[in-house]
Amino acid sequence: MAEYAKIRIENLCKKWGKVVAIKDMNLSIEEGDFVTLLGPSGCGKTTTLRAIAGLEEPTGGKIYLNGKLVFSKEEEIVVPPAKRNLGLVFQSYALWPHMTVFENIAFGLKIKKLPKDEIRKMVFAVLGDVKLEGYEKRYPQELSGGQQQRIAIARMIINRPDIYLLDEPLSNLDAKLRVDMRAELKELHQKSGATTVYVTHDQVEAMTMSSKICIMKDGIIHQVGSPEEVYRKPADLFVADFISNPKMNFFEAAVTTENNKRVINAAGFKLKIGPEMLGPEEKVKVAVRPEDFVITDNGTEYTVVNQLPAGSSSIVIAGRGGEKISLLFEGNFKVAVGSKLRLSVKEGLFNLFNLKTGKRIY
Amino acid sequence: MSEAAVKKRPGILFLRRLLRNLKLPQKIMGIILFVLLVLFVLLPAINLFYTAFSFSYSDRVLPQVIERGIKAVPGRFTLVHLERVFFSPLTKNMFLIPLLNTLLITAGLTIVALSFGSVLAWIVVRTDLPGRKLIANLATIPYIIPAWPIALAWLNIFKNTKVGGTPGLFEYIFHMTPPDWMSYGPVPIIICLSLHYYSYSFITVSGALATIDSRLEETGELLGANKWQVMRKITLPLVLPSILSAFILTFSRGIGSFGTPAFLGMPVHFFTLSTQLYSNIKNNLGGDAYIIALVMILMSGLSIYMNVKVIGARKSFVTISGKGFKAKPVLLGKLKYVVLVLLIIFIILGVFTPLYVLTWQSLMEQDGNYSLSNFTLHFWTGKSDEVNKHGILIGEGQAGILRNPMILRGAWNSVRLALYAAFFTSFLGIIIGYAIVRDRGSRLSKLNDALSFAPYIFPGIAFGAVYLTMFARPFGPIPALYGTFAILVLVSVAKHVPYSSRTGTAAMMQVSKELEEAGELQGAGFLRRFFKIIFPLTRNGLVAGFMLSFITVMRELSLVVLLVTPSTKVLTTMIYYYAEIGFHQFGDAITMLVVIISLSGTIIIRRFQKTALGKEIGG
Ligand SMILES: Nc1ncnc2c1ncn2[C@@H]1O[C@H](COP(=O)(O)OP(=O)(O)OP(=O)(O)O)[C@@H](O)[C@H]1O
Numbered sequence: 001m002a003e004y005a006k007i008r009i010e011n012l013c014k015k016w017g018k019v020v021a022i023k024d025m026n027l028s029i030e031e032g033d034f035v036t037l038l039g040p041s042g043c044g045k046t047t048t049l050r051a052i053a054g055l056e057e058p059t060g061g062k063i064y065l066n067g068k069l070v071f072s073k074e075e076e077i078v079v080p081p082a083k084r085n086l087g088l089v090f091q092s093y094a095l096w097p098h099m100t101v102f103e104n105i106a107f108g109l110k111i112k113k114l115p116k117d118e119i120r121k122m123v124f125a126v127l128g129d130v131k132l133e134g135y136e137k138r139y140p141q142e143l144s145g146g147q148q149q150r151i152a153i154a155r156m157i158i159n160r161p162d163i164y165l166l167d168e169p170l171s172n173l174d175a176k177l178r179v180d181m182r183a184e185l186k187e188l189h190q191k192s193g194a195t196t197v198y199v200t201h202d203q204v205e206a207m208t209m210s211s212k213i214c215i216m217k218d219g220i221i222h223q224v225g226s227p228e229e230v231y232r233k234p235a236d237l238f239v240a241d242f243i244s245n246p247k248m249n250f251f252e253a254a255v256t257t258e259n260n261k262r263v264i265n266a267a268g269f270k271l272k273i274g275p276e277m278l279g280p281e282e283k284v285k286v287a288v289r290p291e292d293f294v295i296t297d298n299g300t301e302y303t304v305v306n307q308l309p310a311g312s313s314s315i316v317i318a319g320r321g322g323e324k325i326s327l328l329f330e331g332n333f334k335v336a337v338g339s340k341l342r343l344s345v346k347e348g349l350f351n352l353f354n355l356k357t358g359k360r361i362y
Numbered sequence: 363m364s365e366a367a368v369k370k371r372p373g374i375l376f377l378r379r380l381l382r383n384l385k386l387p388q389k390i391m392g393i394i395l396f397v398l399l400v401l402f403v404l405l406p407a408i409n410l411f412y413t414a415f416s417f418s419y420s421d422r423v424l425p426q427v428i429e430r431g432i433k434a435v436p437g438r439f440t441l442v443h444l445e446r447v448f449f450s451p452l453t454k455n456m457f458l459i460p461l462l463n464t465l466l467i468t469a470g471l472t473i474v475a476l477s478f479g480s481v482l483a484w485i486v487v488r489t490d491l492p493g494r495k496l497i498a499n500l501a502t503i504p505y506i507i508p509a510w511p512i513a514l515a516w517l518n519i520f521k522n523t524k525v526g527g528t529p530g531l532f533e534y535i536f537h538m539t540p541p542d543w544m545s546y547g548p549v550p551i552i553i554c555l556s557l558h559y560y561s562y563s564f565i566t567v568s569g570a571l572a573t574i575d576s577r578l579e580e581t582g583e584l585l586g587a588n589k590w591q592v593m594r595k596i597t598l599p600l601v602l603p604s605i606l607s608a609f610i611l612t613f614s615r616g617i618g619s620f621g622t623p624a625f626l627g628m629p630v631h632f633f634t635l636s637t638q639l640y641s642n643i644k645n646n647l648g649g650d651a652y653i654i655a656l657v658m659i660l661m662s663g664l665s666i667y668m669n670v671k672v673i674g675a676r677k678s679f680v681t682i683s684g685k686g687f688k689a690k691p692v693l694l695g696k697l698k699y700v701v702l703v704l705l706i707i708f709i710i711l712g713v714f715t716p717l718y719v720l721t722w723q724s725l726m727e728q729d730g731n732y733s734l735s736n737f738t739l740h741f742w743t744g745k746s747d748e749v750n751k752h753g754i755l756i757g758e759g760q761a762g763i764l765r766n767p768m769i770l771r772g773a774w775n776s777v778r779l780a781l782y783a784a785f786f787t788s789f790l791g792i793i794i795g796y797a798i799v800r801d802r803g804s805r806l807s808k809l810n811d812a813l814s815f816a817p818y819i820f821p822g823i824a825f826g827a828v829y830l831t832m833f834a835r836p837f838g839p840i841p842a843l844y845g846t847f848a849i850l851v852l853v854s855v856a857k858h859v860p861y862s863s864r865t866g867t868a869a870m871m872q873v874s875k876e877l878e879e880a881g882e883l884q885g886a887g888f889l890r891r892f893f894k895i896i897f898p899l900t901r902n903g904l905v906a907g908f909m910l911s912f913i914t915v916m917r918e919l920s921l922v923v924l925l926v927t928p929s930t931k932v933l934t935t936m937i938y939y940y941a942e943i944g945f946h947q948f949g950d951a952i953t954m955l956v957v958i959i960s961l962s963g964t965i966i967i968r969r970f971q972k973t974a975l976g977k978e979i980g981g
């Protein structure tokens with residue numbers, strides 16, 4: 001690994017008047033990483049990407065690419081986008097409607113004044129890479145959404161940038177195509193080895209594709225970590241809630257001592273905790289993922305309220321008193337509404353959060 | 363690293379930032395634009411104030427100056443013009459009566475044009491009148507051609523022998539002299555202006571009507587309201603903004619109208635502010651004229667301010683909407699034939715008769731003789747030595763307009779002026795669009811936006827007057843421009859800045875920022891991005907804007923009438939000249955020439971707009 005990070009962002013800020021899009025952001029991305037910026041709409045993902053690309057001038061902070069300072073507010077340094085050796089696929093693709101596919105892809109090469117036949121060779125090679133041979137004479141409007149997206153990628157990779165920036169490239173595609181394209185993008189990343197920053201608000205996309213996920217909200221990074229980390233050890237309530245499908249179950253609870261053992265009694269479930277975790281009587285928020293419940297003989301009794309089959313798995317809503325929880329069962333799980341389920345939480349598979357700060361304790 | 367060192371030198375940081383900003387194309391354009399706007403909009407406006415409140419060379423002969431023994435040093439501050447216009451024995455004739463006349467005409471025009479235009483719009487859009495599409499198309503013709511040819515046609519028909527000259531068509535047919543109020547003065551002025559300006563209300567209101575969701579009205583009916591109640595309680599409030607906007611548009615245009623009151627008012631000494639301003643300048647009373655110009659600007663500014671207050675900024679511009687309408691039409695029953703006949707009569711009399719009369723008169727050897735034996739093509743194609751059957755030179759030895767070197771020069775000037783103006787206007791349009799849209803939110807962008815809107819509140823004649831004072835003398839690096847062709851181009855471009863700004867920003871908004879940024883990422887410099895990406899994508903809009911400016915400048919009278927000199931005459935000022943001396947056939951022939959050019963230009967625009975619509979530009 002190189003001694004410097006591929007992309008390093010320090011104390012980055014971006015404001016538009018009173019609107020704060022990025023708040024004091026720090027992020028380090030290593031060579032070859034596939035990092036996903038994940039967060040709800042308006043959290044500043046596009047703005048971050050544009051700041052890295054140099055299309056947006058941040059209002060504070062620093063950005064290093066390959067160890068080189070490309071932006072610094074204090075020193076008034078702004079390296080123009082073209083000199084950052086990166087490629088960007090816009091959310092809208094931004095293909096030029098008055099140019100053919102060939103002209104769109106060849107645009108940057110013509111600026112570099114490469115010989116004509118070399119340009120042709122390169123364009124056709126890239127068209128092969130994105131599986132669009134034979135489309136070079138079409139105009140972007142004459143292509144489907146997925147094809148347009150590939151052209152946008154082709155236009156980016158033909159310049160051989162060492163950083164790919166992708167802004168929700170799959171959001172305009174239908175569900176099936178999206179799954180196919182995920183695989184293709186991942187392949188592309190593996191083949192080229194280019195450091196990739198990928199923006200999405202789809203958590204499944206983030207979990208399946210990235211080596212690192214960066215979860216943002218309101219311009220603030222809540223957690224950076226591998227998919228397993230953000231899944232198993234969410235930094236706070238927001239991350240826990242956001243990285244969950246279906247909805248995460250939250251319960252408020254307090255620590256009690258039973259038979260000299262410290263337990264948390266949450267919605268009828270008894271959760272064992274270690275001695276180091278909490279002080280006595282401390283109130284916490286317990287989070288249990290829908291897939292982390294099991295049916296056991298000595299479990300807590302819940303009544304099935306609703307069932308939402310989803311093909312390979314099934315979501316069950318169950319209630320007990322005022323409490324309602326969602327459950328996720330793999331396979332073809334069928335249960336009648338009104339029937340009783342005895343449930344317990346899988347050993348150790350829950351998280352505890354500080355009630356006030358929302359930070360994870362366990 | 364060098365942070366500490368850098369912190370000690372804020373000057374260098376400032377310089378870096380400045381240099382970086384100065385490299386941004388939108389900033390460069392914004393600055394260029396700002397300089398241009400200051401030079402050609404702001405300073406002329408300030409200069410107008412200055413001139414209105416200072417002595418000029420010709421002021422030493424003013425009675426107020428002579429009686430009081432004041433030294434009228436040119437350029438020195440004085441309130442004498444203000445006094446003359448507002449507080450002197452002259453006030454009544456020079457200011458009060460023209461003001462009242464202006465208000466009378468504007469009020470009459472607004473009432474007639476607005477109510478007729480709106481009702482017509484309702485009939486055409488919302489009823490089952492047969493042939494309403496055709497009627498709608500025909501009814502927009504007056505929008506395309508200038509206002510003053512209608513006045514000329516009116517004169518041809520209704521002029522009486524009171525001011526000398528030949529009798530009109532009315533007298534020729536009915537052998538009776540039309541009463542004075544019918545020939546000249548407020549009544550014909552209001553009618554003629556209305557015959558043009560109704561089209562503004564018609565277009566605005568029918569656009570609004572066509573976009574109303576008819577379900578709103580149907581709901582009203584379901585709830586038990588009758589047709590009249592629905593109309594009053596639902597339809598009217600929905601189109602009220604557009605009616606108000608048409609109202610204020612007509613009002614501000616009425617204040618500034620020049621050609622029509624000049625042709626139909628001045629011969630009987632019926633003056634409005636605009637014609638008074640004109641005659642003051644012609645009589646070397648510049649200072650007085652500029653005080654009047656200030657009053658006109660104030661009035662027009664006030665009307666636009668009201669508009670902004672009532673409707674919201676910028677909606678006073680006419681918008682032509684081509685949306686289709688599929689609501690259930692109001693059934694007119696038997697009434698529809700009555701309405702149809704009335705409308706056909708209106709179209710024939712109001713839309714076509716002026717054109718027809720002008721053409722006819724341009725084909726008469728002797729003015730006032732409407733018999734077939736009097737027919738001649740001389741005023742179009744005749745040679746200068748052409749004689750009639752009595753051996754007398756036709757047209758006083760002047761060749762027909764298509765052969766007459768002086769008129770051809772005027773035509774050439776007109777076309778040249780329109781081409782230059784349209785070219786610079788479109789070019790400026792891109793700069794304005796780029797500077798305003800791409801730098802949105804910055805102070806410079808807001809300033810440019812406001813400044814580029816400013817010429818809109820200047821009535822044409824006042825704007826011409828402003829340029830007259832400004833560029834009569836050398837000004838900074840700019841030499842004295844009065845009498846040159848350049849000043850005509852300059853004034854036309856400057857006056858149309860609000861329109862070019864609108865087309866420019868609209869065109870630029872269509873090209874999403876990302877399309878340009880994609881080019882930037884590929885390493886394209888600004889010029890390449892401009893010519894390879896922005897220009898091809900805005901071209902259609904700009905071409906339409908180009909043609910629109912071309913037509914508008916082509917038919918402009920009030921703006922240039924004060925600025926032309928014999929060598930820079932254009933067609934419209936020639937028409938004005940021939941109308942003034944009563945040589946109508948020439949004037950009419952030239953008018954028809956202008957009308958034909960305007961109409962063909964419009965057809966070309968429509969073509970381009972269609973292709974522009976066909977090639978939707980997406981991001
Ligand atoms: N040019 C701008 N002017 C003012 N505010 C802006 C501008 N661009 C973005 N914002 C604001 O900054 C915030 C972050 O926007 P950004 O586009 O980065 O969100 P995003 O995370 O990409 O959202 P999405 O998922 O919807 O694309 C939003 O609140 C947005 O309204």
Ligand SMILES: [Mg+2]
Nearest residue numbers: 045046047091
């Ligand atoms: Mg976005």
